[in-house]
Amino acid sequence: MSMYNKSEKLNNLDNDIDTHESENDIISPDKLNSLYAESESEVNLLSSSLLDQAQEILSQFPEINNFPESGSLLEIKQEVLDLQKETNDSITWVKQKFNLDKSSKESFAEMEIQGSNEFREKIINSLKFLSLAQEKLNFVQKNIQRIQEWEHSGMNVFKDKPTFEIGDIWKEADEIYLASGIAHDAYHSYLCENSQDDKGNISLKAFTGKEAEKKCLAFQIETLNEIKNSNYLKNFADNQEPIERQIDNLKELMINPSYQDIPYEERNW
Secondary structure (H helix, E strand, O other): OOOOOOHHHHHHOOOOOOEOOOOOOOOOHHHHHHHHHHHHHHHHHHHHHHHHHHHHHHHHOHHHHHOOOHHHHHHHHHHHHHHHHHHHHHHHHHHHHOOHHHOOEEEEOOEEEEOOHHHHHHHHHHHHHHOOOHHHHHHHHHHOOEEEEOOOOEEEOOOOOOEEEEOOHHHHOOHHHHHHHHHHHHHHHHHHHOOOOOOOOOOHHHHOOHHHHHHHHHHHHHHHHHHHOOOOHHHOHHHHHHHHHHHHHHHHHHHOOOHHHOOHHHOOO
């Protein structure tokens, strides 16, 4: 079975992970999405109705085309089309501004998972695989309180709660590798927490930079090894080689990591 088709394995996994229904905010993301869909539908319905009426007039009375006034009807038709586009563009802007596609959230494994339906499903599947290395999952739960779909990837310790932000890489990433990536960034959060002095000041050097990355990569490799060698996954021999390749790539990367020098706003992985 391919590493990219694990639904049967996930269905067979026995999980004692704490799971909750989606949270209901005062104005829930689902309600905002519903309002967006209703608004878009109503605009399209009204504009289509107006356009249909205009077209019906032009079709029933073809002689109108010979009158100077026919130009006015065509102008009105174009104005309706322009208004429809402008309105839909405005609705789309609101959707993007408030991140409606990625605003839904639910609690899983004592963490808040926030993002699109597809994102939340993949993160939850990854956490299920991470549960095969239970100590690593416990570590993640202590150091990450939110996993959020974002424009870029990185551990944001400056939000209201320690948040692992994940860019578009999640779409193509293997769920087991993604599980190890969550562990990687949990270690960044751990290093940050343990860099604080008595006054609460933190040392950026302690959890960012080359040496910090080496520590986090080592923890990620440990995580992959534990998942690979778990009693559950070792029954699937076809998973062993791909995970070994991932481990080898991380070991090579660990020698001299440089990706941390890429500016955050350019981290589109």
